[in-house]
Amino acid sequence: MTELIQALIFGVLTGSVYALMATGLTLTFGVMKIVNLAQGAFLILAAYLCYTLWARLGIDPLLGSLIVTVPLGALGVLVYRLIIERVQRVDHGLTIVVTFAIALVAEAVIALVWGPDPVTATPAYFNRAFHLGSVSVPAAQLYACLLAVAITVLLQAGLRRTWLGHAITAAAENPDGARLVGVEPKKIGTWIFAIATATTAFGGAALSFLYQFTPDSQDIWIGLTLSVVIVGGLGSITGAFAAGVLLGLAESVTSTYVSVRWAAAVPTILILLVLLIRPQGLFTLAARQDAAA
């Protein structure tokens, strides 16, 4: 029983971090129908920036993420205005190619600046765990999980209670209708990219102390975050959170009761099952056909 409880705790903690990392992708993929393959590179960039703030200035990665949101948000605006928006006007389908190109360039730049060796931050609380009987709750993962919950709640509240949030939702559900009531797609797109890229700072902060990373670590994380978005459903922040937790639980239980080697296959199996049974994702309503027009 202890083993099961431990596996479930690890699953929830790990999964919430997956969700945190996928938040930005959920917004761009769900609202703008842009598969931003550069999101993994942005995540690694954020992790390096948080790591650098910790290593050079002693700033805790969780606090450092607040600082990192500023350059990341600015990067999102630049990428959208200078590249994505222009390519989108020519051919929307080309955006996936151009974001892949951005990911490759970003990886090379990161490698030039920080080098190829693996790095990781080790804040003071990293080696600590809360022990509840024979069950351990790692402090670092607990804090990352709390950050994920806070970001999810804030983003969800922002989408529901602000004009910008309503505009984003409107643009996602009916772009033509939104345009008729004065929602400018270019402006909304800029905001979405800024928010999506800025929130990557929080995922990067968690990554910076929970895992080792190198410039090419983006390959792993873009795959995992895409899995979260597909399983959760496009554009659903809470759906992404639930999907992340589900993925974490599935991995943890598989590792504990089946095999560590099968855990790596869990995201792929989940995607296949979701696409077969509920293609619109587990946590969204059925997609409206007119929305894609």
Next chain:
Amino acid sequence: MNRQRRPRPLRLPVLAATAALTVTAVAACGSAASSGSAAGQASSGPITIGMSLPMTGPVADVSKSGYQGYELWAAQVNADGGLLGRKVKLDMLDDGFDPNQTAADYTRLISQDHVNLLLGTFSSLLNAPASAIAARQGMLYVEPSGGAATLFTRGFSDLFFAQPGTTTSLPDQFVAWIASLPASQRPATAAYVTQDDPSASPAVAVFRTRLQALGVKTVYYQVYDPSTTNFDSIATAIAHDRPQMIIQGAVADDGAQFVRSLQKIDYNPQILFQTNAPTDEAYPSAIGGAASANGVFTAQSWSSTATYPGNQGFVQAYTKMFGAPPTEDAANSYTAGQVLQAAVKAVGSLDQRALANWLHNHTVSTIVGPLKWDKAGDPEGSLLLSQWQQGTLQIVAPASAATSKTILLTKPAWGNG
């Protein structure tokens, strides 16, 4: 070095390499009859020594120092008048850490470039096909890396491993130390976890067998895939069984990542042994600093502080030439050069068969100690047992090479070393 990182998806260069392999293999068939003897025929001009290294790809960062070890050896040989009175010239190709490309490269070196001698590449993954090509062409093959036991069970008589021991002898010094402990201090339980790797998993299997024979009970055993990056569930399962000792067959980054998973749940084994990973200079910083590394055991083929003849000269010359101290990979490739040099000087020709026969019957003095091989090219020594102590990786066994007389019996708690 026995590093093997995440497999990459098949890309265009791989397809191109496969095509190149096919073409060069066909070409090799046509010239095979002459290539074996060609090595010994040319008697003027420089002696060309061919090798293919993973200079690009996932282990490019560590391969550079391996090549520099070869470069330093060649520079020193040339400064001393060369081999057989001829200068030495290196012919290096890049295989991108792709076994197919490695095979294509060694075929090209022998059949098209007509090199006089060969030197090996890095990792068991690449040395397996490379040594097979060399054996087929009747060429001597001295490898700086590639200690998987399976490489020495193929019946090759031209293959020589330029390290003191292979995966099967890796546990020797550690197990001997455990056996020397009084019964009251000997660990009673152990957990074994290893990457599914040709060098790591056989070594851990040997650890398990020999420690069980000493009465150490196995409470956990797990083999994980090379792509594994999250060790939380493994660490949790191990902590649940509370072993006094953990043995990990680590290959590269997985060593530090596993330790971080143990740290996250605050589990401290009394004894921790990891293959490969702790020899990396970046290991302490990857697990939270020198205090966290304190007490961790590993096995090394070479140490900069070892007192074997020529070792200090090698360290100084390498540092002067490249501006940084040598790595274990640099030392291993330099050693491979020393082995080749000793054979050529003694035999007095480039006759590949005669060189192999000489090596089978003689001991060669190198910077990793005296090397002697069995008929399969498996060295008859054992690796050095090392332990991180106060920020330095100290050799603790054998006594003849030890740089520290103290062995920490109990690893301090993480961060409290």
